[in-house]
Amino acid sequence: MTQPPHDEPTAENSEELREQVEQTREELGQTVAALAAKTDVKARAQEKAAEVKQQAAAKAGELKEQVVAKAGEVKAKATDLTHQAQDRLPDPVKDTAAQAAGQARARAARAGELWEEKAPEPVRQKTAHGAQAARDNRTLLLTTAGVATLVWLACRRRKG
Numbered sequence: 001m002t003q004p005p006h007d008e009p010t011a012e013n014s015e016e017l018r019e020q021v022e023q024t025r026e027e028l029g030q031t032v033a034a035l036a037a038k039t040d041v042k043a044r045a046q047e048k049a050a051e052v053k054q055q056a057a058a059k060a061g062e063l064k065e066q067v068v069a070k071a072g073e074v075k076a077k078a079t080d081l082t083h084q085a086q087d088r089l090p091d092p093v094k095d096t097a098a099q100a101a102g103q104a105r106a107r108a109a110r111a112g113e114l115w116e117e118k119a120p121e122p123v124r125q126k127t128a129h130g131a132q133a134a135r136d137n138r139t140l141l142l143t144t145a146g147v148a149t150l151v152w153l154a155c156r157r158r159k160g
Contacts, residue, residue, distance in 0.1 A: 071143050078146025081153065 037043070089097075116124070134141060 074147055074150065075143050078143075078149060081150070 086094075115127075119127070
């Protein structure tokens with residue numbers, strides 16, 4: 001028979017021996033369970049996928065916050081640049097622009113009336129739906145227009 005390891009005491013009686021055997025069985029069962037968990041590739045892959053998904057969701061939230069903040073900055077910058085441009089315009093140009101805008105509104109109203117009379121119903125419905133979508137997403141459209149204006153101004157400055 002084998003001798004017990006030197007660091008473990010030997011059993012004095014059969015009861016102690018049974019307890020040692022039971023404890024060894026429990027430890028062996030725990031070791032086997034741990035090894036089985038390590039070799040369960042599917043479970044480990046699912047755990048890793050869940051971890052990556054959670055990290056991606058957190059990163060997406062951070063990026064969304066950054067985009068919202070940057071959009072606010074761009075909107076403020078576009079508003080500032082618009083005011084600066086308006087302030088630099090001479091009064092005769094402003095007056096001419098106001099007159100042109102009034103005439104454009106009048107022409108648009110006449111065109112709208114003509115549109116109502118001549119356009120087929122399905123086309124009018126789709127156009128109304130598109131206009132409503134534009135009104136519902138006004139902030140996004142204005143922000144996009146502001147960004148486009150900033151890009152255009154930046155390109156002009158680089159060329160000039």
